[in-house]
Each structure stands twice: as C-alpha cells, then as structure tokens.
Amino acid sequence: MVGGSSSVLRSSMSSFLLPTKLPLGNRITLLPVSNTASSRATHFIKSEMSLCVGTHLIPHPNKVERGGEDAFFVSSFSGGVIAVADGVSGWAERNVDPALFSRELIANASSMVDDTEVNYDPQVLLGKAHAATSSIGSATVIVAMMERNGILKIANVGDCGLRLIRKGQIMFSTCPQEHYFDCPYQLSSETSGQTFLDAMVSSVKLEEGDIVVMGSDGLFDNVFDREIVSTIGSNRDVTEAAKALARLARDHSMDSSFDSPYSSEARTKGNDVPDWKKMLGMKLTGGKLDDITVVVGEVVNLTESSWV
Known part of the structure; x- marks a missing residue:
C-alpha cells in the first residue's frame, strides 16, 4: 500500500497535512483571498497568481x-504555501520515532x-515552527511561499528540494546542504543542530504555466532532473504528475542496477565498490530506499474583472 489517491487524510500528527478532507493525491486549487476596491466607479481587471497542486506520498517499504x-x-x-519535511531516520537507533519531529514541525508551520x-x-x-516543536528528533525541511504577484520565496535546510520548470526546462533548483555525504543539515531538538538562520534562502518570479516540483530526498536521490522534466511533460495534470514522479522514484529506489543520482554522488564522494571489482568494470549502482514525497504545483493566472 502506498500513500496516494486511496489514502484519506488523518489528524495533524499524521504523515501528511492538507487544508481540507480530500483523498491524498486529489487536485487542489489554492485560491487567493478576494480583491478589495481601489477606487469608486472604476472597472478594473486585476491579475493574480496562484497554484494548482497535486501530491503523492509513498512510504519506505519497511x-x-x-x-x-x-x-x-x-x-x-x-498565492499558496507548500512545505515538506523529512524526519532523520538515525533517531530510531535511540528508540525515538523519527516521524514525530517532522510531523510536529510541519503541523506548527501549517x-x-x-x-x-x-x-x-x-x-x-x-x-517560529522550529521554536514551537517540542518532539525529540530532527528533520530536513523546505518551505515555499507564493505571493499573489507571482514571487515565490523559498527557505530550505538540508536536502529536501525544489525545481522550477518552464517550457520544458529547469529554470531554478535549490541546492542541498550537507555536512558530508548522506549527512544533511537539519533542524533538531538538540542545540547543536542547525537553526532557521542556516537556511538557504531564494526568491524567484513565477509565470503562468510554470511547474513547481517539491519533494523529499526520496525523490531527488532516485530521479534525475531530466526524468523530472520528461515526466512532467507527459503528465500535464498535477495529480497524475505527482503520482508518476513518486512511482518512478520508488521503482528506481528498488533497482540495484540503476545508476541513480544517489549512487553517482556516492562515487564522487569516494564511496564505491572495492578496487578488485573496479578492475572487472563494476561500479556502485542502485537507488536509495526511502520515504518519497512529491508535490507538483502549476502556476495559474486568476484574473478578476469587476465594477466598483
């Protein structure tokens, strides 16, 4: 069983949070608040940007x-707010449920x-969300806030990521933050961890028709950017696009022969097969089993025409 159109929303401490009680994976249109009149007896046409969003979550097989x-x-x-957090699984070795911190952090942010x-x-x-989180643990996290003028503001700590696709090309990408390979920056219950001041902050102007793809590292460790672009091109509906990307990431994560972004980076950081295997032409390959969260948003232009 995977998170998707068959999963129903749970409470604020579940593995996902949405504003209305819709099946996960449904198409969600984020509408801006109403305009206010700027003058009397004036006909105006005001353009505002918003996001139409689809989501899909597939947990780690275990x-x-x-x-x-x-x-x-x-x-x-x-114009819409999207956030993704990934609980750091290493806390399980201390008998701490890694999901508790990420869920509370996201609930607070929401x-x-x-x-x-x-x-x-x-x-x-x-x-503010981090300061209000009392659970033990840590998480990587990304938040994107879109203003109605189309400006998307982004802050990320760690290796959750975002891609902006425009006319079939990636126009913007966040960069992962890590101490060393497979050890990302993270907000933590411990004082030794990172804070919001360590976040990488970005701002980008969106246009109508732009596609925003956000996800946990379960997506980006297993799917190359070119595959993201291709999948979006083949699935214009945001719900179907999110589902297709999550399933592609899952399939790659379970394929030991796939030369994934994760295995490619591992080799560049010196993690590879023994030398005798290299002499036989072998190399480290395979995806990375992980939780996979995908959020796909399409920028839409909502034009209001009115007499005031």
Missing part, C-alpha cells in the same frame, strides 16, 4: 504501516502561515 517519516502541508494562504510576524517570509516561518 515503514508503510507507520506512514513513513516524511510530512508535508499545502495551504491556500496568499498553523503559522498567516502569522503577522511571519510576513510572507519562509525563513521566519521555519524559525
């Missing part, structure tokens, strides 16, 4: 019953998107 350790939310605030102190700043949102 974590299906618990729903995995990823968490995410989608909010209709302003409840604070309209806080006046946040003021459309995803880095501030990360800071």
Whole structure:
C-alpha cells in the first residue's frame, strides 16, 4: 500500500497535512483571498497568481504501516504555501520515532502561515515552527511561499528540494546542504543542530504555466532532473504528475542496477565498490530506499474583472 489517491487524510500528527478532507493525491486549487476596491466607479481587471497542486506520498517499504517519516502541508494562504519535511531516520537507533519531529514541525508551520510576524517570509516561518516543536528528533525541511504577484520565496535546510520548470526546462533548483555525504543539515531538538538562520534562502518570479516540483530526498536521490522534466511533460495534470514522479522514484529506489543520482554522488564522494571489482568494470549502482514525497504545483493566472 502506498500513500496516494486511496489514502484519506488523518489528524495533524499524521504523515501528511492538507487544508481540507480530500483523498491524498486529489487536485487542489489554492485560491487567493478576494480583491478589495481601489477606487469608486472604476472597472478594473486585476491579475493574480496562484497554484494548482497535486501530491503523492509513498512510504519506505519497511515503514508503510507507520506512514513513513516524511510530512508535508499545502495551504491556500496568499498565492499558496507548500512545505515538506523529512524526519532523520538515525533517531530510531535511540528508540525515538523519527516521524514525530517532522510531523510536529510541519503541523506548527501549517498553523503559522498567516502569522503577522511571519510576513510572507519562509525563513521566519521555519524559525517560529522550529521554536514551537517540542518532539525529540530532527528533520530536513523546505518551505515555499507564493505571493499573489507571482514571487515565490523559498527557505530550505538540508536536502529536501525544489525545481522550477518552464517550457520544458529547469529554470531554478535549490541546492542541498550537507555536512558530508548522506549527512544533511537539519533542524533538531538538540542545540547543536542547525537553526532557521542556516537556511538557504531564494526568491524567484513565477509565470503562468510554470511547474513547481517539491519533494523529499526520496525523490531527488532516485530521479534525475531530466526524468523530472520528461515526466512532467507527459503528465500535464498535477495529480497524475505527482503520482508518476513518486512511482518512478520508488521503482528506481528498488533497482540495484540503476545508476541513480544517489549512487553517482556516492562515487564522487569516494564511496564505491572495492578496487578488485573496479578492475572487472563494476561500479556502485542502485537507488536509495526511502520515504518519497512529491508535490507538483502549476502556476495559474486568476484574473478578476469587476465594477466598483
């Protein structure tokens, strides 16, 4: 069983959070709040940007019953807010459920998107959500907040990522942050961890028809950017695109012969097969089994025409 159109939403401490009780994977249109009149007896046409979003989550094969350790939310605030967090699995060695921290962090962020102190700043949102999280653990996380003028503001800590696709090309990518291979930056319950001040902050102007792909490292460790672009091109519906990307990542993660982004990076960092295997022409290959969260958003232009 995988997270998808057959899964129903759970409480705020589940592996996913959405604003309405819809089956996970449904098409969600994020609508901006109503316009206000700027003058009397004037006909105006005002263009505003928003996101139409599809989601899909597939837990690690060994974590299906618990729903995995990823968490995410989608909010209709302003032009739309998307966040993904990935609980760090190493905490399980200390008998701590890695999902608790990521779920609480995301629940806090979801409840604070309209806080006046946040003021459309995803880095501030990360800071406030982190400060309010009491669970033991840590998580990598990314938050993207879209204003109605089409400006997308992004803050990420660790290796959850985002790609912006425009007319079949990747126009923008976040960069993962890591201490060393397979050890990403992370917000933590321990004081020695990173804080919101360590987040990589970006801002990009979106256009109508742009596609935003956000996900946990379960997506980006197993699917190359060219495959993301190709899959989006073959699935214009955001729900089907999110599902297709998640399933492609799952298939690659279970293929020991696939030369994945993860195995390719491992080799560049000095992690490879023994020398005697290299002499036989062998190399480290294979995907990485992991929780896989995919959120796909299409930028739509909502034009309001009215007499005031």
